[in-house]
Amino acid sequence: MPSLRPRRFDLxxxxxxxxxxxxxxxxxxxxxxxxxxxxxxMPSDKAAAxxxxxxxxxxxxxxxxxxxxxxxxxxxxxxxxxxxAQQNDLSLFEGVLPxxxxxxxxxxWLAVATGKSRRGLDEVLHLVxxxxxxxxxxxxxxxxxxxxxxxxxxxxxxxxxxxDRMLMIGDTTHDLQMALNAGCxxxxxxxxxxxxxxFGSLKPLFVADSVRGLxxxxxxxx
Numbered sequence: 001m002p003s004l005r006p007r008r009f010d011l012x013x014x015x016x017x018x019x020x021x022x023x024x025x026x027x028x029x030x031x032x033x034x035x036x037x038x039x040x041x042m043p044s045d046k047a048a049a050x051x052x053x054x055x056x057x058x059x060x061x062x063x064x065x066x067x068x069x070x071x072x073x074x075x076x077x078x079x080x081x082x083x084x085a086q087q088n089d090l091s092l093f094e095g096v097l098p099x100x101x102x103x104x105x106x107x108x109w110l111a112v113a114t115g116k117s118r119r120g121l122d123e124v125l126h127l128v129x130x131x132x133x134x135x136x137x138x139x140x141x142x143x144x145x146x147x148x149x150x151x152x153x154x155x156x157x158x159x160x161x162x163x164d165r166m167l168m169i170g171d172t173t174h175d176l177q178m179a180l181n182a183g184c185x186x187x188x189x190x191x192x193x194x195x196x197x198x199f200g201s202l203k204p205l206f207v208a209d210s211v212r213g214l215x216x217x218x219x220x221x222x
Contacts, residue, residue: 007108009185009222010161013152015170016114016121017052018192023090024171027052027083028193031063034078040067052193053115053172055140087124093191095211100133103218109159112137113151113168113178135159146174149182156182167205167222169214176202189214 018024028048036042043063051059060075061067067075103110111134114121118139125131136158138151156166168179171192179186180202188204189211190196196207205221208214 007106007222008165009108009167010165011109011111011155011159012103012167012169012218012222013111013113013155015053015168015172015175015192016112016116016124018171019169019175019189020092020096020112021090021124022093024049024052024193026086026090030079030082030086031060033082034060034075035064035067037078038064038067038071038075040064040075049193050172053146053170053174055115055145056117058140058145059115090124093211095215099211099215099218100130102215103222104133106222108222109135109161111135111155111159113146113155113170113175114138115140115146115174117141146172147177147181149178152178152182152184156184173198173202176204187214187217 163183
């Protein structure tokens with residue numbers, strides 16, 4: 001039985017938006033609207049999606065190079081305004097909860113490593129009733145934005161495990177580069193913010209085209 005197989009990874013860290021949570025399109029739209037609100041040129045869909053996974057201000061600054069730095073606080077406030085207006089329309093991808101439940105049954109530690117703020121992550125975990133599923137989490141505002149490896153390094157220290165026993169799963173090149181920087185393995189998903197053809201040089205073990213595909217791979221190889 002799969003549950004009796006030796007685990008390759010003790011600690012599995014997931015990105016949030018675009019990996020577990022179906023929020024990529026809405027986040028990109030909120031970024032575009034925020035930039036326009038403060039007088040910047042609207043980023044393209046590709047440019048707005050590219051920055052998903054970074055810390056908020058890092059992402060907004062990258063998406064809006066024509067917005068002066070003194071307007072960054074207003075830019076952040078406008079993004080939060082648009083996001084909060086739509087967050088109740090967001091949900092987990094179908095199949096995420098059964099996947100997480102089965103991984104817990106196999107006694108993996110599960111964590112979140114996200115560009116969201118601590119406040120934002122705590123709010124969304126409450127909204128989707130995931131309390132108790134994750135054993136740990138790190139956010140960009142309490143560590144460092146991706147692709148800096150600090151989130152993963154802190155999680156490894158917390159759980160007393162090394163990079164050879166940790167797996168990072170994400171939908172962006174920022175996630176995969178963070179894993180590479182931390183010396184741990186990574187798996188990409190192709191249904192999020194970044195096109196999977198961008199993943200090759202970052203050497204993911206696997207690229208899943210669906211949650212079901214990710215679930216099956218983890219049962220066989222995790």
